[in-house]
Amino acid sequence: MGLDLPSRLEALIEAADQRRLQGPTGRFAPSPSGPLHLGNLRTALLAWLQARLSGGRFLLRHDDLDRPRQRPGAIESIEADLSWLGISWDGPPVRQSERTGLYASVLSALRRGGALYPCRCSRRMLADGAAPHGGWPLYPGTCRDREVGWGPVDGRLPSWRLRLEPGPLRWREEIGARGCLEAATEVGDVVLRRADGVLAYHLTSAVDDLLLAVTTVVRGADLWRSTAPQVAVSECLGRPFATTWHGPLWLDEAGERLAKRQGAPGLEPLRQEGLDAAGVIGRMAASLDLVPAGSRLSAVELLQDLNLSRLKAQLRRRI
Template structure:
């Protein structure tokens, strides 16, 4: 895990403990080309080293593919999916949870393109979204609302190569795991709308969200696996222990003074939920900047 992931995990752990909830750990490990041997063990080792214990056994999405297939089959029978044979490049852009969000122009929406293979290639499966607002309860970032037709578009739930989309699996798992609050980076704010649409199709309300500020590097860029951002190992080589790392993460959000040394439990005892929310909202400008890049207006910073 890079440091941005770990700081968000710390915030999720704090939110769960301060609200009297449970902290659940799920590994989204369905993207086989990007999955590395030992990654799950390394993630759990990092969390344990920082003192971020989770409740119950961790869950792997790779163990639940039959469940997701059942949901897709029900959607297909219900007529809310349609096959799409647009280019691989377009599908890759539209299915990625990060970055820009080009609207799908609806090229295959009303075409009889067929579900079977053509020239050795299967179609992707898109969720048909009707005009209207997709809303969710947002506790930290801008108001949780995007218009389905003009700001989201018909999203891919199953790629042409057979891999399942983040939007589908995350929404299904959140419902079945009894998740009430999702704490994640601000860069995933916009990916919430397709997940709301999936939940609506399943007849269930979407969870509450904390889209928290991103941790930026010296150049103002977000830390991310795609840029090979460093994790805990370089800090350990510098001689930092868990208390020093927790202190550095908390200080980066002005939760404690710079140079503080404290355990996750110590930090928990210094905070209450209202203070944590207020401090994170002060950092929500990161999300406002991101949304301006999408051409989305942010009239308010949160929704009650």
């Protein structure tokens, strides 16, 4: 789909193309909704290892748009934890809250190009009428061909959905399942802007990964399906999505993945056990069989002990 993009946005995309030619870039993009738990921190370590072993840059981006979920001091805590572990980043951290103008420009271009349509379906309507499909309800297309209008009705604005045509959405996946989902039957028309004005992860992450010249996205396997809508956004902007590594999740003793909402532990309990940064890096690396259990080493020492092929092979064995 050819979009009429503002000249400033075109220039940013072209500048990102030039940066990709200069070398690879990885990133870690936490949400500042509380302290990082061990699963988050291990993902950060993997993303940092992938970027450094590729000879590339490593960026830190704070996905801080969902203001009600943010916690005071979370950004500072995240940066302190990463620094304590020896996970360094290049350049100043990026905050999505400072990039809302870019997302608005992309949304406007998508709307002008006919890629978006307004939707007035409530969450209750969708819960009653849409069957879950592998992680989220597949939108039934209720408002897709209706004239519902973009303006407020009874004081409420519509959400904005991305119109996905039938066909495969493909991406290059290095670790997880094959990167392909059928747009119409496995993804559906996802929301890019909620009725309350909050911008969706699918939009903001895809735009940032494109404009920040990210070449490889390393994250947990639970986000594998979310790649497809981001691929669709990138394709609308005329570029392929980054290569992805969807690595294994860190599970607790009950076999459940670590999650903030369940109060998964972060660094503090390990510090109380007496572990220093070398002990924590050793424990995280041992959980992926990268080093023997009980190892103590810095992030830089782990980096020196690995190569990219070995890291990929070990992660694939753990999926």
